[in-house]
Amino acid sequence: MNESMKRGEVSIVEQPMLEVQGLTKIHGPGCPHCIKLTGPEMGGNRCPQCGSIVACADVDLTVYPGEIVGIIGESGSGKSTLMKCLHFDESATAGNVYLSKMGDGQVNLFDLSLQKKRWICNHLIGIVYQNPIMGLRLDFSSGGNIAEKLIAADWHNVGDIRQRAGYLLKRTEIPLTRMDDLPRNFSGGMQQRVQIAKALANDPPLLLLDEITTGLDVSVQAQILDLIRQLKRTLGITMVVVSHDFGVIRMLTERTLVMKDGRVVEQGLTDQILEDPQHPYTQLLVNSML
Numbered sequence: 072m073n074e075s076m077k078r079g080e081v082s083i084v085e086q087p088m089l090e091v092q093g094l095t096k097i098h099g100p101g102c103p104h105c106i107k108l109t110g111p112e113m114g115g116n117r118c119p120q121c122g123s124i125v126a127c128a129d130v131d132l133t134v135y136p137g138e139i140v141g142i143i144g145e146s147g148s149g150k151s152t153l154m155k156c157l158h159f160d161e162s163a164t165a166g167n168v169y170l171s172k173m174g175d176g177q178v179n180l181f182d183l184s185l186q187k188k189r190w191i192c193n194h195l196i197g198i199v200y201q202n203p204i205m206g207l208r209l210d211f212s213s214g215g216n217i218a219e220k221l222i223a224a225d226w227h228n229v230g231d232i233r234q235r236a237g238y239l240l241k242r243t244e245i246p247l248t249r250m251d252d253l254p255r256n257f258s259g260g261m262q263q264r265v266q267i268a269k270a271l272a273n274d275p276p277l278l279l280l281d282e283i284t285t286g287l288d289v290s291v292q293a294q295i296l297d298l299i300r301q302l303k304r305t306l307g308i309t310m311v312v313v314s315h316d317f318g319v320i321r322m323l324t325e326r327t328l329v330m331k332d333g334r335v336v337e338q339g340l341t342d343q344i345l346e347d348p349q350h351p352y353t354q355l356l357v358n359s360m361l
């Protein structure tokens with residue numbers, strides 16, 4: 072879906088950076104009734120016929136270059152599943168995903184070989200997980216974690232790799248003196264910073280952030296959110312941010328999708344959703360913030 076924007080006399084059709092169509096993920100055998108017997112109106116995501124879990128159903132998402140789009144919903148609503156499918160950590164049951172930087176946005180990424188998907192994860196899509204164990208090797212040095220990503224993108228010169236790792240650690244406000252230390256011995260906030268540095272290693276145009284401040288102290292949360300805003304300002308990087316916390320979504324995003332029981336129940340400008348939520352579930356989420 073292209074969006075037409077008028078700037079002065081010129082009409083510009085902007086190509087989305089990311090386009091997701093009908094993404095569906097079913098855990099279990101699945102049956103012809105899974106989709107129609109689950110969802111917010113049916114009161115849950117477990118199919119009463121076959122017992123499968125419909126983690127995501129028919130999710131559409133369009134993200135334009137430089138945008139930060141938020142995905143909010145309670146635990147179990149399918150947010151992480153969506154991110155994991157976009158990063159190929161899990162295979163989707165159905166759906167198409169297009170990235171403007173891959174085949175000029177005409178290639179369904181889900182149809183690509185494992186090797187190409189790995190290449191995309193090393194060059195085009197960075198991810199930061201809630202749990203640092205998923206994104207870091209805690210027993211490699213922080214510099215080593217970044218080096219791993221650079222080597223996967225064909226960096227060979229040790230001096231260059233060390234210099235790039237140092238630059239990224241500095242950008243994410245990790246003291247260079249900690250470059251050879253193990254993330255296992257870092258605080259939660261520092262581990263998230265190293266994860267961010269690693270995710271940025273090869274300048275991916277798209278960054279996926281999955282609940283990256285959940286479980287951190289409020290002051291550390293604020294510092295990490297500040298870092299993300301700074302990265303957006305300076306690098307103009309496009310991001311999809313998942314959170315169950317409207318405070319995080321409000322601080323970072325321009326547009327938001329609200330998910331419940333694997334479905335998108337509402338979407339729009341974040342400010343509008345916060346001021347005038349339409350779906351009863353969104354109203355509940357917004358009211359719980361007050």
Ligand SMILES: Nc1ncnc2c1ncn2[C@@H]1O[C@H](COP(=O)(O)OP(=O)(O)OP(=O)(O)O)[C@@H](O)[C@H]1O
Nearest residue numbers: 098116124126144145146147148149150151152153
């Ligand atoms: N491997 C799996 N097998 C079966 N069900 C799963 C599996 N992984 C996730 N689910 C289910 O899929 C649904 C969506 O999970 P998901 O982790 O995407 O939710 P979420 O919105 O990210 O929640 P949270 O914030 O707690 O991670 C949940 O009901 C979850 O229990």
